[in-house]
Amino acid sequence: xxxxxxxxxxxxxxxxxxxxxxxxxxxxxxxxxxxxxxxxxxxxxxxxxxxxxxxxxxxxxxxxxxxxxxxxxxxxxxxxxxxxxxxxxxxxxxxxxxxxxxxxxxxxxxxxxxxxxxxxxxxxxxxxxxxxxxxxxxxxxxxxxxxxxxxxxxxxxxxxxxxxxxxxxxxxxxxxxxxxxxxxxxxxxxxxxxxxxxxxxxxxxxxxxxxxxxxxxxxxxxxxxxxxxxxxxxxxxxxxxxxxxxxxxxxxxxxxxxxxxx
Ligand code: 5RP
Numbered sequence: 001x002x003x004x005x006x007x008x009x010x011x012x013x014x015x016x017x018x019x020x021x022x023x024x025x026x027x028x029x030x031x032x033x034x035x036x037x038x039x040x041x042x043x044x045x046x047x048x049x050x051x052x053x054x055x056x057x058x059x060x061x062x063x064x065x066x067x068x069x070x071x072x073x074x075x076x077x078x079x080x081x082x083x084x085x086x087x088x089x090x091x092x093x094x095x096x097x098x099x100x101x102x103x104x105x106x107x108x109x110x111x112x113x114x115x116x117x118x119x120x121x122x123x124x125x126x127x128x129x130x131x132x133x134x135x136x137x138x139x140x141x142x143x144x145x146x147x148x149x150x151x152x153x154x155x156x157x158x159x160x161x162x163x164x165x166x167x168x169x170x171x172x173x174x175x176x177x178x179x180x181x182x183x184x185x186x187x188x189x190x191x192x193x194x195x196x197x198x199x200x201x202x203x204x205x206x207x208x209x210x211x212x213x214x215x216x217x218x219x220x221x222x223x224x225x226x227x228x229x230x231x232x233x234x235x236x237x238x239x240x241x242x243x244x245x246x247x248x249x250x251x252x253x254x255x256x257x258x259x260x261x262x
Pocket of ligand 1: 032033034035036037089090091092101102103104105106107108111
């Protein structure tokens with residue numbers, strides 16, 4: 001029931017539910033990864049099963065692919081889709097220019113490829129993800145396992161000349177072992193605290209041998225649907241320069257909440 005959800009989960013849910021309205025019959029849709037994106041996939045699955053919605057989904061991780069199939073969404077690969085109408089995904093941080101840090105769930109590489117191959121990227125997030133400056137959330141970078149410690153040293157050295165407050169980095173772990181991405185790579189989390197020039201940092205990091213991709217999404221996101229714990233949503237469109245307010249009714253979705261809370 002809705003009463004069992006935390007305010008953050010409610011905020012994630014209403015953002016996801018509102019963003020599901022962007023999906024129309026016949027679209028090819030990039031499906032993000034993470035807890036907020038999982039709410040979206042569930043909402044879309046419900047619309048497929050009960051509302052007759054017909055679209056093809058391109059998942060950004062094996063986790064999302066498994067969930068999408070489970071809830072009844074037709075899954076295709078990016079190569080089959082070639083280009084997407086829209087991608088809807090979560091984020092770890094977003095700023096006033098709708099630049100993002102992503103990759104908290106370790107899927108940043110597929111997420112960036114899929115979002116970049118879309119006419120529109122819509123981010124769904126609870127209000128706690130909004131920041132004035134990116135960087136409090138550790139910036140994930142995907143690196144190939146070969147020579148990863150050398151890559152890490154090179155990254156830390158390069159950060160000396162970057163406009164950041166911190167330079168520490170850590171290898172993401174999964175218990176006793178390194179976390180492995182869907183592409184078989186490692187993740188380094190950069191503890192930068194504050195990123196003064198995200199655009200420059202993204203370019204410089206991607207120049208380094210051993211780095212596959214970084215979690216900064218610059219000029220990729222078009223719209224952020226921000227959710228609040230009381231059911232309010234705010235739709236911020238960077239291209240239109242508009243901010244729209246909305247509110248979702250929890251009562252209609254009790255079954256879905258029960259499903260998701262399990
Ligand atoms: C996964 C991501 C996620 O979108 C990001 O970590 C947000 O996750 P959540 O919705 O669980 O807060 O980038 O790689």
